[in-house]
Amino acid sequence: MKTFNYHSAKDVKEASKLASSSSAFLAGGMTTIPSMKLGLATYKNIIDIKGIKKLSGIKVSGKAVTIGATTKHAEVANSKEIKKAIPSLAALAEGIGDPQVRNRGTIGGSIANNDPAADYPSACIALNAVIHTNSRKIDAEKFFKGMFETVLKSGEIIEAIEFQVPQKSNYQKFPNPASRYAIVGVYVAKHKNGINVAVTGAKSCVYNDKDLAKTLSSNFSAASINNVRVSSSGMNSDIHASAEYRANMVKVFAKKAVEAC
Ligand SMILES: Cc1cc2nc3c(=O)[nH]c(=O)nc-3n(C[C@H](O)[C@H](O)[C@H](O)COP(=O)(O)OP(=O)(O)OC[C@H]3O[C@@H](n4cnc5c(N)ncnc54)[C@H](O)[C@@H]3O)c2cc1C
Structure with missing residues (x-):
């Protein structure tokens, strides 16, 4: 692995300001770290967003389930509120990877990465999700652009994903x-x-x-x-x-x- 600078961002504004074409945000690190270890990706700056409280958590109302970007798959899988509002979403999270991956990987990292075989992007499309970033709200239909590609701009951070509760x-x-x-x-x-x-x-x-x-x-x-x-x-x-x-x-x-x- 090549050397890099590690930054622990205190808030979204700082994280966004540190970002550049040679940086990556560190959420669960389940894609970023293996990619760096294998030499598939190199970054000058790694910006850790795990400590930003605003980015984590689950809110459920009658019509929507809103999940903070750094919420881990295991938290979604185990949420009693999500199991009640959208059981299929909790079940999807339970089916991701293995316990290690579910206890580190995050929903924001998953959709930002947009792996063609990832599970959460399908939930975003099926559940008419709205992706909340630090600068705008994006409908899921417009968010996923192509293989490992989204409409996110440099320095743009996913803050939360809002899912519509289906029948x-x-x-x-x-x-x-x-x-x-x-x-x-x-x-x-x-x-x-x-x-x-x-x-x-x-x-x-x-x-x-x-x-x-x-x-x-x-x-x-x-x-x-x-x-x-x-x-x-x-x-x-x-x-x-x-x-x-x-x-x-x-x-x-x-x-x-x-x-x-
Ligand atoms: C062994 C293994 C098995 C897996 N199995 C599955 C599976 O069955 N199904 C599945 O769907 N996934 C699977 N995954 C993927 C995993 O679940 C993670 O969701 C995924 O690796 C990315 O999430 P992360 O939080 O680790 O992101 P990171 O690795 O930290 O970041 C990934 C990318 O997303 C960007 N990013 C992260 N957070 C944000 C944010 N808030 N805003 C903007 N950009 C951001 C980073 O800059 C980086 O480019 C597996 C991974 C591994 C290693």
């Missing part, structure tokens, strides 16, 4: 047996104003499958999904699963999610 929802994934990242994950959410079917792991970036959502809007049943054709075009193909296999898994896991709603 029904469920997340199902086929986990990589080693890491538990999603080979394919499908998050179905039925809201008063529409249905979202967010898919992760299948393409280079999370997406909302509009065809599945449209079909479920007219008939919310697993059987209705049989008639939808999910194309393998643009899907990932690797040692774990071919594009065709992933396309089929999208249907299979969408059906499972609807059945479990």
Whole structure:
């Protein structure tokens, strides 16, 4: 690992001011530290945001669940309030990685990193999330730009993620047996104003499958999904699963999610 300067920021303003094109924020460090150790990334400045109180915590109201950016996966998984308001979100957090990863990794780090196989981006899309940063509020549909890419600007810090409480929802994934990242994950959410079917792991970036959502809007049943054709075009193909296999898994896991709603 190359040498770097470590800063522990006292507040969001200081953290943002320290940021540059050669810095990274340190939240859980579950991506940043292994990337540095493996020589995949080098930074001159590491800005630790874990100590900023404002960035952590869970607030639940009738309509929304708002989670601070440095809230750990284990805290989401174990929150009684989240389990009651959006059980599928707590279950998703419980399915991330292993106990070590869940006790260090954070929701803000996960969505800022936007790994194509990460779980939380699908929750953001399915649950019409609004990403609160230190300078603006961004709808999830506009936040995830591409593989490991978001619309975040240099120095922009995610402060919290606000999820809409759905009428029904469920997340199902086929986990990589080693890491538990999603080979394919499908998050179905039925809201008063529409249905979202967010898919992760299948393409280079999370997406909302509009065809599945449209079909479920007219008939919310697993059987209705049989008639939808999910194309393998643009899907990932690797040692774990071919594009065709992933396309089929999208249907299979969408059906499972609807059945479990
Ligand atoms: C072995 C292993 C297994 C895993 N399995 C899964 C899995 O099954 N599913 C899954 O979804 N994930 C999985 N992960 C990822 C993990 O859950 C973390 O969410 C992820 O690594 C990033 O979160 P972090 O808090 O560790 O971020 P960090 O590593 O600290 O930061 C990652 C990036 O996000 C940026 N960042 C962090 N916080 C903010 C913020 N508030 N505002 C703006 N930018 C920010 C940093 O600058 C950095 O570029 C796994 C990781 C490991 C190591």
